[in-house]
Amino acid sequence: MKILFNAFLGTAPKFDDEQLPDGYATLSNNTKSERGILEPWALPTSLGSFGRSDTKSMHKYRDQWFTWPEITYAVNAPLKNDAYDYALFASANSEPRVVYNLNAEEGSGPYPAVTYPLNVPVPDKIDSVITGDAEHWYYEPQEEGVDSTGDTDGDGIVGLKPYQDPEDSEYDYSEVAYSYCYVDAWGRLSALADPTDIVKIREWEYVNTTAVTLTFPTPPDSLLLTDPLRGTNAKIRIFRTNLASSGTAVYQFVAEIPATQNTYTDTTYSGDLLDSPINEDWVGAPDLNTELYPNGPMQKVVVMGSDILVGHNKRILCFAEPDAFYAWPVRYYKVFQEDIVTIETSGSNLVVLTTGVPYVVQGVHPESMDAARLADPVPCSSPQGSTEVAGAVYFTSETGLHRIEGYAIANVSTGFIDNDSWRKLDPSTMILGNYDNKVFVRCPTVDKALVFDALDPNAGIRTVDLRAESFVELEETNDLAYVDSDTRELMLFDSSEDGFMELGWESKTYLFNDPVCFNIAKVRANTYPVKVRVEYDHATTGDTVVYTKLVESPSFFYLPFNSRAFRWRTAVEPISQAAKLEVRDIQLAQSPEELV
Structure with missing residues (x-):
């Protein structure tokens, strides 16, 4: 009779x-879990402290690591041909x-050295x-027969002076409103300001005869007025309503002026207005x-x-305008009944x-x-x-570690740990990460880190010395x-x-119907020594009898036991290893012939 330990699965407490x-x-x-042998993780190596003693979050930028003293999430802006590497x-x-x-x-750090508001402020009303x-x-009589189609007043505009003052019925009257947006020093667009009151303009043929003088408020301090590194400055982009072919009023471009200029006089003919704004409803x-x-x-x-x-914030899921990382239109909002705890990408889905029910969000465009x-x-929970x-x-x-794949949800920890034991780990503080198709669950309240194998649902739970x-x-x-x-x-x-990390492994207790005595053991590994412990519970006294040996070779060795027992177990104890340890199996036997 023998016991062969060669599966080396995790725990199931x-x-x-x-x-x-x-x-x-x-x-x-x-x-580790994937190869069916007993092997440790390599030791971690330090990448540095990066000048901050209270770091809680980090993000790798180009050459440096960004650090923050609070939980912070960072991404690089998904822009094509982004020369400025916005994050x-x-x-x-x-x-x-x-x-x-x-x-x-x-x-010299800490980084980032300089940050800017993500949002471009919405302008106040004109x-x-x-x-x-x-x-x-103005009306100026012309000599009879003199052509007035040339540039008679030297303003570069042809045909402004009529031969005689037009009748009122010859004018086109329009009711318009004005708005504007900021174009900051990076070229980012704000939302449009609230429209002005209705203004009446008068046009004759291809001429706007009304001069509309607009006075703008002082730009807010949060507007990026100038970027000396690029030599660019903020601007004001002015729009005026015009009648579209559909019969509705739409904003169209009038002019662009420096943001420091506080007045502008508009005499643009309606037919000369240009494109409509793309940012009418853009907000931060x-x-x-x-x-x-x-x-x-x-x-x-x-x-x-x-x-x-x-x-996301507590209730709103928001999406940025494609290719405009600073614009988050309200029309893209998704509002949820429950409080949002966090979001996570899943392939092309989200x-x-x-605090109530999970959702899966799918689509190819924010709209x-x-x-x-x-x-x-x-x-x-966290x-x-x-x-x-x-x-x-x-x-x-609060009930375990769950997996959402597609639209299906499953509790992946329930087969190994009960709800009460899981709650003692304090799920509200848990921190998750992943590596090599493993899920790492850091439990700071109890100072533990658990590892689940995402590809092998039967691998059990392992622990790792990782204080993240x-x-x-x-x-x-x-x-x-x-x-x-x-x-x-x-x-x-x-x-x-x-x-390499010092691994520790202890087998289950093997219970026999009749008491047995194992007096031979063998450990097969890629390198030695391996520190092995064999123990049993005495059949009459219940005392645990322990023998620990530093195994130096794959040869079998004798156990100094002379009593039979119902309960047997073995373990590999932590030991510093110069080379990576790989234990293939541990065998307990009653005779050498039983060993492999």
Whole structure:
């Protein structure tokens, strides 16, 4: 009779150590799962502290790491041929901000060195509108027979002076309104200001005979008036309503003037007005203006698919205008009944995790997004408790770790841990990350980190010595970095080439109907030594008898046991390894012939 330990699965703490299915362990710390052997993770390596002792979030920009003292989510703007490498970020207690490559990495850190408001302020209404006769429009009698089609007044306009004053019935009268927007020093457009009161203009043939003088308010301090690095300045873009072919009034372009210019006189003929604005309803992302956004600022921003920016606050899911990362039109809003906890991309879809029911949002353009409410009411417990692995979204709830794949939802932890034990881990504080198709669940309240295998639902739960304040998934390399809770350094997980974590593994307790005695053992591994512990519970006294040996070779060795027992177990104890340890199996036997 023998026991062969060669599955090396994770733990399933909902079962006691005797009821565990074969292959599962009572302890599996710092162990990998995919190859069916017992092997450790490589040690993490430090990427640096980056000049901040209170770091909670990080984002890799070009050459430097951005750091923040609060939970912050950052993405690179999905712009084609982006010469300035815009990156935007959001957090629950701050205004959304943006950076670009001309100064974000200046100096010695911490970075970003310079940030700017993501939003372009909406202009106030035009201060005043005054009408009068256009300066070039006046009646001057001409000599009989003299042609007046030339530039008679030297203003560069042909044919302004009629031979005689037109009758009133010959004029075209129109009622118009004016608006304007800011074009900041980066070329970003604001929404249009509220329209002016109705203004009546008079036109004759191809001439506007009315001069309308507009006075603009002083631009707000939040407007980016000048960018000395690019040598650009903000402008005011003026629009006037005109009658479209459909019979409705539309805004059309009048002129563009420097933002520092506070007046402009318009004498443009209606037929000479140019394009309509594309930004009429563009507004910024939710910010700290509680009158506009009572549910708070944008808390998180992600890229859905390849080029759709999505953010959320407590109740609103908002989408940026394509190719305009600073514009978040209200018409794209999705408002939810429940509070939004977090959002996570899932392939080309987006999963919205709330305090009630999850939603899956699908679409190819912000205007066509559709939100499907899933049938199972599973609330998300933690704003940092979500991650995406292999196209599926994993998230924490009070009842376990759940997976959403397509439109199906499943509890992936319930087979291994009961609800009470899960709640003791404090799901409201859990932090999720992913690496190598594994889901990492950091539980700061109890100072544990759990690992679930996303590709093997039967792999069980493993633990790992990882004290993360937050996780950072590196898109280019698919590596996992994390901010260490103690040192605040950024650590790259599983990255050392010559150092490995000290693994710990303990088998289930094997219960026999009749007492047996195992006095021979063998460990097959790629390198030695391996520290092995074999123990049994004495059949009469119940005392645990333990033997620990530093195994130096694949040869079998004798166990100093002479008593039979019903309960047997074994373990691999932590030991510092110069080379990566790979334990293929552990065997307990009664004779050498039983060994393989």
